[in-house]
Amino acid sequence: MSMSKKALLDRLFPAGHEVIEAGQVLCGWGQTAAGRVHVIGTTEHAAIDTRIALALSAAVLRGVADDGNQPRPIVFIADTQGQALSRREELLGLNGYFAHLARCVNLARSAGHRLVTLIDGEAVSGGFLAFGLLADVIVALPGAEVRVMDLRAMARITRIPYERLTELAGFSPVFAPGADNYWRMGGIHALWTGTEDWAAQLQALLQGSHEDERARLGAERGGRKLAASVAQEVLHGHG
Amino acid sequence: MMTSAPQSFREASARLRVQGLLDAGSFTEWLGPARRITSPHLAALDAPVSFDDGVVVGQGLLEAQLVVVIAQEGLFNGGAVGEVHGAKIRGALLRAIEVRARAVLLCVDSGGVRLHEANAGLIAISEIMRALFAAQAAGIPVIALVGGTCGAFGGMGIVARLCDALLISEEGRLGLSGPEVIETVKGVEEFDSRDRALVWRITGGKIRRTLGEATLLLDDDIAAFRAAAAKEMMGSKTMGDSPRQRGLSPDALQTLEAAQRHLEARAALDPGIRDGQQVWQHMGLGEEVALMDPAEFNRCLEARER
Numbered sequence: 001m002s003m004s005k006k007a008l009l010d011r012l013f014p015a016g017h018e019v020i021e022a023g024q025v026l027c028g029w030g031q032t033a034a035g036r037v038h039v040i041g042t043t044e045h046a047a048i049d050t051r052i053a054l055a056l057s058a059a060v061l062r063g064v065a066d067d068g069n070q071p072r073p074i075v076f077i078a079d080t081q082g083q084a085l086s087r088r089e090e091l092l093g094l095n096g097y098f099a100h101l102a103r104c105v106n107l108a109r110s111a112g113h114r115l116v117t118l119i120d121g122e123a124v125s126g127g128f129l130a131f132g133l134l135a136d137v138i139v140a141l142p143g144a145e146v147r148v149m150d151l152r153a154m155a156r157i158t159r160i161p162y163e164r165l166t167e168l169a170g171f172s173p174v175f176a177p178g179a180d181n182y183w184r185m186g187g188i189h190a191l192w193t194g195t196e197d198w199a200a201q202l203q204a205l206l207q208g209s210h211e212d213e214r215a216r217l218g219a220e221r222g223g224r225k226l227a228a229s230v231a232q233e234v235l236h237g238h239g
Numbered sequence: 240m241m242t243s244a245p246q247s248f249r250e251a252s253a254r255l256r257v258q259g260l261l262d263a264g265s266f267t268e269w270l271g272p273a274r275r276i277t278s279p280h281l282a283a284l285d286a287p288v289s290f291d292d293g294v295v296v297g298q299g300l301l302e303a304q305l306v307v308v309i310a311q312e313g314l315f316n317g318g319a320v321g322e323v324h325g326a327k328i329r330g331a332l333l334r335a336i337e338v339r340a341r342a343v344l345l346c347v348d349s350g351g352v353r354l355h356e357a358n359a360g361l362i363a364i365s366e367i368m369r370a371l372f373a374a375q376a377a378g379i380p381v382i383a384l385v386g387g388t389c390g391a392f393g394g395m396g397i398v399a400r401l402c403d404a405l406l407i408s409e410e411g412r413l414g415l416s417g418p419e420v421i422e423t424v425k426g427v428e429e430f431d432s433r434d435r436a437l438v439w440r441i442t443g444g445k446i447r448r449t450l451g452e453a454t455l456l457l458d459d460d461i462a463a464f465r466a467a468a469a470k471e472m473m474g475s476k477t478m479g480d481s482p483r484q485r486g487l488s489p490d491a492l493q494t495l496e497a498a499q500r501h502l503e504a505r506a507a508l509d510p511g512i513r514d515g516q517q518v519w520q521h522m523g524l525g526e527e528v529a530l531m532d533p534a535e536f537n538r539c540l541e542a543r544e545r
Contacts, residue, residue: 050506054499061496085421087430088513091441092505093452095392095415099400100498106372107491125352125361126415129394133365148357158354160284174280174322175357187362212369214362215326224359227326227366230276234269234296234330235337 001026005043008077008120008141011198025055026077032203038063038113041077048127049084053097056131060104064111073114073206076135080127098130105134109210116205119144119179119188137205138187140179142194147177173223184223186214245460248386249410253295253310256346259461260308260384260468261299268297269334270327278321280356289315292323296331298338302469307335310346313389318349320395321356325363332370336377342472343374343381345402350417351393364394371401380404380475382468385411386459390442392417400452404471406464407444407453409533414442440515445528445536449518450505456533463533 001021009017012030019028019039024046029036040059046052063074083094109115117135123146132138140146151169155162169176173184182188192201215231218224246259257266270276272290281288293315298307309331311318320328328345335343352360371381383402385391390412391399399405399413407413418432418441431437440446447453454471457463512518519528522543531539 050502054503054506057495057499061492061499064492065496083415085416085424085429087421087441088510090414090416090418090421090430091446091513091515091518092508093400093414093447093450095396095413096400096452097502097506098397098415100495100502102368102397102401103498104495107495110376110491126393126397129361129365129368129397133361134368148352148361149354154354154357158284158286160286160355164284168283172280172283174359175355181358182362185358185362187358187365212366214366215329218362224322224362226276226279227322227329227359227363230270230323230326231330231333231366234327235333237269237298237334237338239267239269239271239274 002043005120009039012075012202014199023051023055025052027055027059030075032199032206034203034206035072037073037075037206039075039077042079045079045081045122046127047081047084048098048130049086049089050092050094050097053094053101053130057101057104060101060108064108064113067113071108071112073116074108075202076115076117076132078117078119078123078128078132079121080124080132081122082124083126098126101130102134105131109136114206114208116202119146121145124148133187136208136210137189139190139192139205140183140188141192144179145177146179146182146188150177181223184218184221186216186218186221186224189217243462245458245462247459248408248461248464249388249459251461252314253312253346253348256461257295257297257299257308257310260344260465261301261306262303265300266297266308267299268295269331270296276323278323278356280321280359284355286355292321292327293318294324294327296327298340301342301344301465301472304341304472305338306342306344306472307331307338307340308344308346311348311387313348313387316353318387318389318395319351319353320349320360320363321353322359322363324353325360325367329363329366329370332367332374332381335374335379340379342475343379344384344468345381346384346387347391347395347399348387348389349391349393349395350389351395361394364398367398368401371398375403380472382406382471384464384468385413385453386457386464387411390414403475404454405452406455406457406467406471407447408457408459409444410459411444412442413447413452418442437514446515446518448536449515449522449540451501456536458533
């Protein structure tokens, strides 16, 4: 296992952990003051392909099956550059593998497992959608990069000058990469700093609501002013 | 009953699709274009806006049953999901629970996240996934209809596969990364996005149906989509008026474990297989596959699946 992932696990679980890394997939457990939690994730900015998606969904299903009526929290470590780009993977139906993984994560939630995502490294686009972004609470660790696409590629595709995008990115959180932008939009619940006690902070997140509060958070923080109100209007059937 | 000439699903606008899918005159739209709720983020970039932000949501009747319908407009920004667009879809899925709809019809016609508001779009798709799970947990089947010009890609390709049924036309396309993206990053030898026949053999309705990624292959005809959606709605085991108990349904774990084994078997296909044609050969299906009409093709696969 990479030194940085080992250091992260030591810091999160000073009372002990046993996590195996195989083929960019992390799987195991960590000891918290409230008991053991599952640790499932990816490393080295993994490009999520069918193999990795299946390893993650298998780990989630095993956790749900093993715990039965005593569902333990699941801590997802997200480090992904996005989905694998490959003709073979598309032929297999990679979107269907991601949907299966998402269903497994949702099954875990329904079965009572608390779901916490820690972004360590990168969280990009489809790879992030498939599991990390579905947790009850999402935390970005220092240095985490969160994005759909970098600004140069975005400029090329939207045909909006790069300079214009960088200028706008200075005050709008809506398109530019950055964990802080996702925080302002309610997509990330907390940004941890390097000096805090992560074990204690993780412990505090192991209980809480299963509801999706992200749109409300985005409105409160001023980064996403319409998502909550528009959804509410439709929910009330306004014409 | 009068039979009318087929009306192409692919060529129709989102609004025409909605009209053609529902019982005549039964549609009521929520946050319609008269409200002019447009994307402030597109406006900030001087990009064109649309009075419905590229998605039509509302309720109506399908065979006299109350349904919620969501239809993305592929002609506006490739049906891409932004803040308002995504919030309308999420709201409609939650509204379906509120009104105890018999089903949700989700016409996906989208390349995924709208780059002009990429962060809002990505979070919105995750919120749509959560709302879709909530509708399903309340016993409301969500039926995806894929047959528009943009297909179902990116996050909306994932959402489409979360649905209880996925109806696709032969011209419909379903995937995660579009061929152009793969070609740009990995090179033309990996995926030639201008080879239309190849693109169809990877992403098209026939290969998606073959692999079980789609429930049913359909003609490019709105009436065919309507009939198939009605059949799925009537045949679904879940009932809109009897929400399942919140929590783990006893068969959910076994169902997903079976799905896991199925997907593992598919991923173990000979690594040399990189083209839909090879899949058909591997299954012992010959050249005639490409020529079969959708009804014949469904029958052929159903016979093998039994």
